[in-house]
Amino acid sequence: MPLEYAHEPERDVKGLIIRKDKPFNAEPQVSLLVQHYITPDPLFFHRNHGPIPEIDIQTHEVDIVGLVSNPLHLTVADLKSKFTKRTVMATLQCAGNRRDGLNRVKKTNGVVWGPGAVGNAVYTGCLLRDVLKAAGVVSNPEDVAKLHASFSSVEQCEEDKNYGSSIPLCKALDEYGDVLLAYEMNGKPLTRDHGYPIRVVVPGYIGARSVKYLKTISIQSHESNAYFQQKDYKILPSNIESEEQACKVWCNFPAIGEYNVQSYVCEPADGVSCKPGPCNVRGYALSGGGRSIQRVDVSADDGRTWVTADLYQPYCGGTKMWAWCLWTAQLHASTKRILSRAVDSAGNVQQEYPIWNYRGVMNNSWRTIEPDQSHL
Ligand SMILES: Nc1nc2c(c(=O)[nH]1)N[C@H]1C(S)=C(S)[C@@H](COP(=O)(O)O)O[C@H]1N2
Numbered sequence: 436m437p438l439e440y441a442h443e444p445e446r447d448v449k450g451l452i453i454r455k456d457k458p459f460n461a462e463p464q465v466s467l468l469v470q471h472y473i474t475p476d477p478l479f480f481h482r483n484h485g486p487i488p489e490i491d492i493q494t495h496e497v498d499i500v501g502l503v504s505n506p507l508h509l510t511v512a513d514l515k516s517k518f519t520k521r522t523v524m525a526t527l528q529c530a531g532n533r534r535d536g537l538n539r540v541k542k543t544n545g546v547v548w549g550p551g552a553v554g555n556a557v558y559t560g561c562l563l564r565d566v567l568k569a570a571g572v573v574s575n576p577e578d579v580a581k582l583h584a585s586f587s588s589v590e591q592c593e594e595d596k597n598y599g600s601s602i603p604l605c606k607a608l609d610e611y612g613d614v615l616l617a618y619e620m621n622g623k624p625l626t627r628d629h630g631y632p633i634r635v636v637v638p639g640y641i642g643a644r645s646v647k648y649l650k651t652i653s654i655q656s657h658e659s660n661a662y663f664q665q666k667d668y669k670i671l672p673s674n675i676e677s678e679e680q681a682c683k684v685w686c687n688f689p690a691i692g693e694y695n696v697q698s699y700v701c702e703p704a705d706g707v708s709c710k711p712g713p714c715n716v717r718g719y720a721l722s723g724g725g726r727s728i729q730r731v732d733v734s735a736d737d738g739r740t741w742v743t744a745d746l747y748q749p750y751c752g753g754t755k756m757w758a759w760c761l762w763t764a765q766l767h768a769s770t771k772r773i774l775s776r777a778v779d780s781a782g783n784v785q786q787e788y789p790i791w792n793y794r795g796v797m798n799n800s801w802r803t804i805e806p807d808q809s810h811l
């Protein structure tokens with residue numbers, strides 16, 4: 436049965452590059468994206484695998500089931516009234532962000548994304564850990580280490596019956612993990628596009644784990660069985676080049692959790708060089724797992740020499756940095772591409788060349804524009 440797209444929300448697509456219409460996938464022009472530290476809704480990327488569901492907030496319940504002593508069925512009103520309200524600023528980045536760079540090496544499988552499949556928002560909701568505690572989840576560290584919190588949504592996807600994904604239970608319960616069941620984004624109820632009425636937000640992890648239209652949370656001994664945990668969002672070795680080959684090896688490779696260190700030059704735009712005189716360069720940088728950005732280097736001579744960018748990365752509470760960094764630098768005229776290279780608080784540094792993989796995920800190479808800038 437073909438999926439039904441008759442009930443999509445109205446959308447303001449100004450400033451967006453539409454990557455796919457059905458399901459709706461779009462990213463902002465990055466020159467607009469870096470004008471705001473907190474990404475305004477109209478510029479926040481959209482990543483969908485199926486039609487946007489229509490959900491009645493009055494009757495919708497989130498079920499907390501599996502290895503819990505007190506299964507719960509909570510409406511959004513319950514989540515708002517029974518649990519402490521928490522606000523977390525977090526950057527969501529799709530693992531496919533910058534897939535276009537890998538496609539320049541060789542075609543990958545998936546929606547083609549430029550560098551705009553990333554955005555920084557303020558999410559409000561309750562802590563997943565509070566809800567899991569109320570459901571009587573295990574607390575003994577040995578058990579916690581072996582279990583997973585698996586999320587599934589209501590909407591039917593192209594690839595699977597429902598969208599679903601999971602995270603290790605230790606991330607879900609981490610006192611400093613800030614995993615939310617969010618009902619607001621940037622101070623307003625979630626929009627239908629971004630998960631109304633309730634979504635998971637897993638700070639520091641690839642966007643795929645932040646399940647929208649949340650229906651079920653299951654505590655279980657294995658990862659989610661959903662396609663998006665088992666057969667997508669994995670980094671396969673470069674010699675795996677087809678679906679047929681991929682099918683044989685999916686289970687040998689782990690699902691991605693935290694994203695890697697990343698940055699991009701958003702101005703001057705791709706393919707535009709600096710005009711004579713001082714040239715203002717700006718972009719974004721981020722890293723996964725709560726790691727902050729320590730330094731961004733910028734080069735106008737293909738990486739022979741670098742200048743250090745000025746970073747804007749305000750401290751926003753907690754012990755971890757979930758939000759991105761915006762940066763600026765001044766360079767002199769150059770006819771070459773302008774490059775950036777971020778270093779995170781663990782000393783991880785972006786790699787020079789793209790590492791091609793079949794799914795086209797986790798591209799964090801230096802900016803590539805010309806085809807000859809990349810190799811395997
Ligand atoms: N239910 C549901 N949740 C989902 C998805 C989806 O298609 N359906 N896409 C995931 C992916 S791959 C990403 S990158 C983020 C995107 O969130 P956004 O659309 O709010 O930017 O949602 C995740 N959660």
Ligand SMILES: [Mo]
Nearest residue numbers: 529530642643
């Ligand atoms: Mo994603």
